[in-house]
Amino acid sequence: MSYYISGIGFVTPEISGCGRDFKEFNPKPGKLPLISRKDVLDKPYKPFGRMDFFSKIGFAGTCFAYKDAGLIKADQIENSETCDTAIIVSTFLRCLDTDNHYFETVKLQNGKNASPALFAYALPNAFLGEASIYLKTTGQCFAINEDNSNGITILKMAFDILNSKESEIVICGICDTNVPGFMQSVLNNSNNDFAGSLFFTLSQKEQKLNYGKIKEDENGTIFFNDKSIKDLLDLAHMCMESKKIKDELNL
Amino acid sequence: MRKVVIAQTCVVTPVGSDLASTFQSFLNNRCGIKKNFRFETKNYKSSYAALIKKVEMPDSRSSFLNLTDLIINQLDNIPKDCVLLTATTQGCADLFAKNQKKQCLINRYLIPSNIPKYVAKKLNLKNSGVNINSACASPTIAIIKGTQMIENNRAECVLIFCADIVSEFVFSGFSALNALSSSPTRPFDIDRQGLSLGDGGAAILLMDEKLAKKQCIAINTxxxxxxxxxxxxxxxxxxxxxxxxxxxxxxxxxxxxxxxxxxxxxxxxxxxxxxxxxxxxxxxxxxxxxxxxxxxxxxxxxxxxxxxxxxxxxxxxxxxxxxxxxxxxxxxxxxxxxxxxxxxxxxxxxxxxxxxxxxxxxxxxxxxxxxxxxxxx
Missing domain, CATH: 3.40.47.10 (Thiolase/Chalcone synthase)
Known part of the structure; x- marks a missing residue:
């Protein structure tokens, strides 16, 4: 079976937004920027402000990918119906920085001042819930943790969802913050180089806007427009190359 | 499409050290929710939890790893090439409190992918697996993902390992959210006040039905x-x-x-x-x-x-x-x-x-x- 990639969204140290707004995708290591609501959404949206940093970059990447696929315009969300879109993510560090901040509030007065607001975001799937609320999606939402979040496992899980016909569209990707300060000593040789979020909108049917076709062969190798990919960063790069060719040919 | 069967199961809970004893305890209406002895609870909404004494680790090691050992030590003949999916919401989060009490330094087991790696190493599995981390639905999602992997010919057998412990990290959070019951929880009762937390976990070996039959494994589910x-x-x-x-x-x-x-x-x-x-x-x-x-x-x-x-x-x-x-x-x-x-x-x-x-x-x-x-x- 083959599927279509119709949108890309990302937050990286240098650039953030929808794939169609950029010419290439070559993320460099660096400190992630603070993301404000205005960077992501046109209209005020209260829940954005209460999210932790991990959730903000995940939520932003998800919304950018959906928007890039032409499936939403921020101002239409309020009136749209629910849909069965799934949103899934792979993360190496999860929301460890938030976990640490939360436990700081527990330590303050032996638990008296534990912050319920921070605890609510001490799970890596919290932003998936926020995205499902905002995008009105009732499909699967779950996070996985891998030693090296290259994204191939989550991509295959997205294929399984599309294959089961449970959802017509799946947003899948990777999301990680920079290594939190308190974990630096443990992670000086990190297995995960990418800090930021990178999401793809995959669909069963060809959409008006699409970057190309993606499929998996019987050996488990994944191909984008018939070229094998090694990870999601590679896939994003190839999608942007494909877009460039289409733009040049005016397709 | 391939059919997926449950080829092996084991559990450790506050009312039983294995599947049979836990099931018998449920049938005998036993309750494992008692006064929480693991940490001070005076500033929390509840002093109750269902704890497993054997899980306690007073030193720098996470109690979660002890629970993990108690579960996987019961497993028998796990195929080395099976895919591993673990499920835990907070894993070794007790390390935050241990670190505060200077019992340990922050260590690598706070990184969730080290949990499947730990299980894989203990069982000598060929792949290190992934952890499903989606709140309280994590274990069921792991079973579903494992089933789909077998159905879609990605694997012939998948080992699901799932567990969590009562840590102060989690206990304080549910207390802050006013979700803890001040007395042992009473599900579906009109006077229920909230939940009680408990230690516990399980391992489930999922297998392609034909392979299980070929290996003469007694299956009923x-x-x-x-x-x-x-x-x-x-x-x-x-x-x-x-x-x-x-x-x-x-x-x-x-x-x-x-x-x-x-x-x-x-x-x-x-x-x-x-x-x-x-x-x-x-x-x-x-x-x-x-x-x-x-x-x-x-x-x-x-x-x-x-x-x-x-x-x-x-x-x-x-x-x-x-x-x-x-x-x-x-x-x-x-x-x-x-x-x-x-x-x-x-x-x-x-x-x-x-x-x-x-x-x-x-x-x-x-x-x-x-x-x-x-x-x-």
Whole structure:
């Protein structure tokens, strides 16, 4: 079976937004920027402000990918119906920085001042819930943790969802913050180089806007427009190359 | 499409050190929720939890790893090439408190991918696996993902390992959210106040049916159907009308190719919080209408084991199907309106072949699993 990639969204140290707004995708290591609501959404949206940093970059990447696929315009969300879109993510560090901040509030007065607001975001799937609320999606939402979040496992899980016909569209990707300060000593040789979020909108049917076709062969190798990919960063790069060719040919 | 069977199960809970003793404790209406001796609780909403004494680790090691050892030491002949999926919500989060008390430095087991790596190393598995991290639905989602991997020819067998411990990190959080009951939890009771937390976990070996038969493994349970869905309403509270759970159950019925009338019993999530239990009653009413399908919750006996819950429930589910009996719900005395025909404090026999097991969690996630008793095995 083959599927279509119709949108890309990302937050990286240098650039953030929808794939169609950029010419290439070559993320460099660096400190992630603070993301404000205005960077992501046109209209005020209260829940954005209460999210932790991990959730903000995940939520932003998800919304950018959906928007890039032409499936939403921020101002239409309020009136749209629910849909069965799934949103899934792979993360190496999860929301460890938030976990640490939360436990700081527990330590303050032996638990008296534990912050319920921070605890609510001490799970890596919290932003998936926020995205499902905002995008009105009732499909699967779950996070996985891998030693090296290259994204191939989550991509295959997205294929399984599309294959089961449970959802017509799946947003899948990777999301990680920079290594939190308190974990630096443990992670000086990190297995995960990418800090930021990178999401793809995959669909069963060809959409008006699409970057190309993606499929998996019987050996488990994944191909984008018939070229094998090694990870999601590679896939994003190839999608942007494909877009460039289409733009040049005016397709 | 390949059929997926449960080839091996084991559990460790506050009321039993293995599957048989846990099941017997449920049938005998034993309760493992006692005064919390693990850490000081005077500043929290509850002083109760269902703890496993053997899990205690006073030194720098996470108690979670001890629980992991207790579970996987029961496993026998696990194929080295099986895919490993673990499920835990907070894993070794007790390390935060141990670090505060200077018992240890922050260590690598706070990184969730080190949990499947630990399990894989202990069992000499060829791949290091991934962890499913999606709140209280994590274990059921792991079972569903493992099933899909076998169905889609990605694997012939998948080992699911799922667990969580009662750490101060989690206890304080649920206390801050006013979700803890000041007395042992009473799922679906009109006077319920909230949940109790518990230690616990399970391991389940999923296998392609043909391979299991070829290896002459005694099997009695098939994964018949599954569904996962989101509420899209609130980040910590369930949708009042149970909309996400309804979708998950309907998807599970659809994949199992059965109707609600085929379900013999429901193993509910039943946390004992006001909103969860009333949400479930609403969802079951919508799906099952006037059908009287008996249900239960194990959380009155062992508390909410978070990332362990769905796995323990599925493992115990295999015995429920085999013995054709649904254990009663501990702590259930006066029914919440709508629960009178659903929940019982007594054990209830059931004879239909299908058991529905459901879980719901933070971020509005819901998962439903349908287990089928295999006849004439």
């Amino acid at each position: 098939l994964i018949a159907g599954y569904g996962i869905a989101s509420d899209a309403t609130h980040i910590t509270a369930p949708a009042r009308d149970g909309r996400g759970l309804i979708i998950a159950i309907n998807n599970a019925l659809k994949t199992a190719r059965i109707t609600p009338g085929h379900i013999g019993a429901i193993n509910t999530h039943g946390t004992g919080t006001i909103y969860n239990d009333s949400m479930e009653i609403a969802a079951f009413k919508k799906v099952f209408k006037d059908l009287k399908v008996p249900g239960n919750s194990f959380k009155g006996a062992i508390g909410h084991t978070l990332g362990g819950a769905g796995g323990i429930e599925a493992a115990i589910g295999t015995l429920m199907l085999k013995e054709r009996i649904l254990p009663g719900t501990h702590g259930f005395l006066n029914p919440e309106p709508g629960a009178e025909n659903l929940i019982s404090p007594e054990n209830v026999p059931f004879f239909k072949r299908y058991l529905l097991s459901t879980n719901s969690g933070f971020a509005g996630t819901n998962a439903a699993l349908i287990l089928e008793r295999m006849e004439n095995q």
